[in-house]
Amino acid sequence: MPEGATRGLIIPIGGAEDRTTGETILKRFVRVSGGRHARIAVISAASEASHTGRDYEQLFRSLRAEKVWVLPFENRKQAEDPEELAVLEKATGVFLTGGNQLRLATAIGGTAVARQLRAMNARGVHVAGTSAGAAFLPEHMIAFGEEGGTPRAGSVQLSPGLGLTNQVLVDQHFRQRDRLGRLMTALAYNPFAVGLGLDEDTSAFIGPDGTFEVVGSGALTVVDPAEVEYSSADAAKAGEPVSIVGLRVHVLLRGARYDLGSRKAMVEEAGLEDE
């Protein structure tokens, strides 16, 4: 686990990741975090279920991480606690559970935990999040929205997220909850970021060079607005359809790579990646 030299991975996961047989995504997360030397911090602030943190603790132990700490950070007071922050500091990988991304944002946004997570990621610590935890990772977070395959004004609410990157907007449970429309709507507001629609049990391992690899059993839908020629997002009234011309869409599966800089997909090696 090199520290200091390069940024750590940013790993949004689409929710409902396999926890039983393959555990491909979580296994990979533990591996890159040091394998048998991995020290995993689980932040379960997004979840209202008291067992969520402990469930992941057990899971990461079964994947043979050296240490697993559950750090709930359920409120802003906890998120400033120096003792908890000192434990977090020792992690080689941080995992944010699912739940409600606004619980996460309201509990740790602007706190010492948020600052520390950005600093840790910058010096090489990997930060993964599933479902609500995935949505929270970037600078701009989809807070909530409506289902549907085509964009509608007001169908998505953005809010500031953790801020590990501003290159992507993440949406999760993508196929399962019919979320293309709200992701396109979010991108139409300001087409500078790339939309990542993550199916369940599907993740992007975003490296410091701005390329990511798809890991998991579902599809990752890349929605690239770089060449958008026209959008009516400025004029559409709430609930009305929004027009967008010139989106580029890629549906990527495990092993595929995508370069957020050049906006190019690389699928030649699809399926060749060992697990």
Added chain:
Amino acid sequence: MPEGATRGLIIPIGGAEDRTTGETILKRFVRVSGGRHARIAVISAASEASHTGRDYEQLFRSLRAEKVWVLPFENRKQAEDPEELAVLEKATGVFLTGGNQLRLATAIGGTAVARQLRAMNARGVHVAGTSAGAAFLPEHMIAFGEEGGTPRAGSVQLSPGLGLTNQVLVDQHFRQRDRLGRLMTALAYNPFAVGLGLDEDTSAFIGPDGTFEVVGSGALTVVDPAEVEYSSADAAKAGEPVSIVGLRVHVLLRGARYDLGSRKAMVEEAGLEDE
């Protein structure tokens, strides 16, 4: 209503078109078919409901078409009946109702009605279809399939349609039934056609020059596979996700135009078209 010179319009409608207040799509259909001189033939073979044809008859009368004939063509024997064919021949606009596109295909596919519809459209008669009637219009028809936002092998079944054009594949109730995945799957098989995903109360008026205008209250999602660099449709097993790299997607609203030849969207005049 000029005959002979140019092909008539091909008008797929996404289903559930407004029949009450605006009736924009149906009104436009009557207008281009001659307005007060329009002679509309309604083919209700797709529907199992006995009143479907009569409902549209009443509707087109209320829109002041000169003549409205309901020609059920519910079975292959009817679809060869010279008397009915002679009535059909007099129409300036033909309307195929919704229901089940396989009912339509099995009843009139390969019959004298199908041949006559192609010939009539070629000499300038407009042919519209809603829902199942829309799916049936092109050479390649989506017969049935599954819901979902990302492509999966086996999620869509194609069959031959009426054959008025092979430039498009049509899917209807698009947003309402979450059908992007199956449309992308259908295009991945052979990326030569353009996919038109029609929301309810939304239509494309496809002209003889291969450009269409969007009419109606919802969105028309154009899925253009012309620049697809890679697809795993040949290798994916049934139920597995399919990878597609390089799709171009446009979400178009009323008034927008699209050129199926150059694959360019023209939105400058959006909203300026009078109704």
